[in-house]
Amino acid sequence: MYEVRTERGITYYTCKKCGRERGLHRKIAKYLAEGYLCENCKEKEKYLERKRKEASPKINVDEKQSELYGDLYEQTLKEARFERAVSRIEKQVKSIDKYKKSINTVHKLLHRPQWFSSTEEIMMAIQLLKDGYKIIHQQKIGTYRIDFVIPDKKVILEVDGSIYHTNKEAEAKRDFFIRKKLGFNWKILHVSTDQINNKLTSIKQVIEESSKLFA
Incomplete structure (x- = not known):
């Protein structure tokens, strides 16, 4: 059972995803048993689920089992990176509303081969697009x-931090x-994962x- 806080007759439920509280004048059994999910987080989950379905390519059942599992694993891994990045x-x-367009753009490109091999690369791409830059990834x-x-x-x-x-x-x-x-008039900037994350x-x-x- 999930813990709740009661104060002056109001029961406060904490969202299990983002930590936001919502106060209600009654206790709801479902929230006590399964935990409370705020409307914003519900919408996020619906959005991510919809995008997963849109992004997931059709898989030929005649492919080798190892290739099937490999593709599914890579898709799942990239989706996890994407959620973590956002x-x-x-x-x-x-x-975060100002980032919606760039977030959507990156998600559409998420499953391209050899693209977005880290959470920080996804974060960088989203930020660069939000800032209005035209970018080429993995050139x-x-x-x-x-x-x-x-x-x-x-x-x-270059995103620094990996073994490369x-x-x-x-x-x-x-x-x-x-x-x-x-x-030689081109500049190469190395950005640490620490800078990206903070x-x-x-x-x-x-x-x-x-x-x-x-210049």
Whole structure:
């Protein structure tokens, strides 16, 4: 049974998802047994479920069992990353409503092969689109794949934090190769996962200052 708080004849139910409280003049058995879910969280769950159904590709039952399970696992994993990304953004910003368009756009692209391999990449994409940037995700240059390209700003953004970004010597060699291919007037910015998870909205300032510095 879920715990509730009663004060002056009003029973307060805490949403099991977001923690918001709702006060009612009576006790509701369903909320006590199953827990309370606020209207906002109900709508979110309905929205995510609808998007999951829209995004999930039809699977040929004749495919190998391993491929079937692999595809389903990858879809589930990406959906979990997406939900986690939206939740983390919501905690950082004053109004998630301003992000709805970019959130919807990213979700439509979520299941593309090799795209959005981390929660932070999803957060970055949502923020960049919300800030009005035209971006290319996972652009291949030579043997390398670039996290984000912003052509209008001649800026490349790399999300640091995975095992692929821990070798500084290899990273410098990679950056040189990419700039040699694109032009040395391009900027490569490495953004830590810590910055994305705690100061996501500061990314725009970093991009704009970099553009001025190398203009």
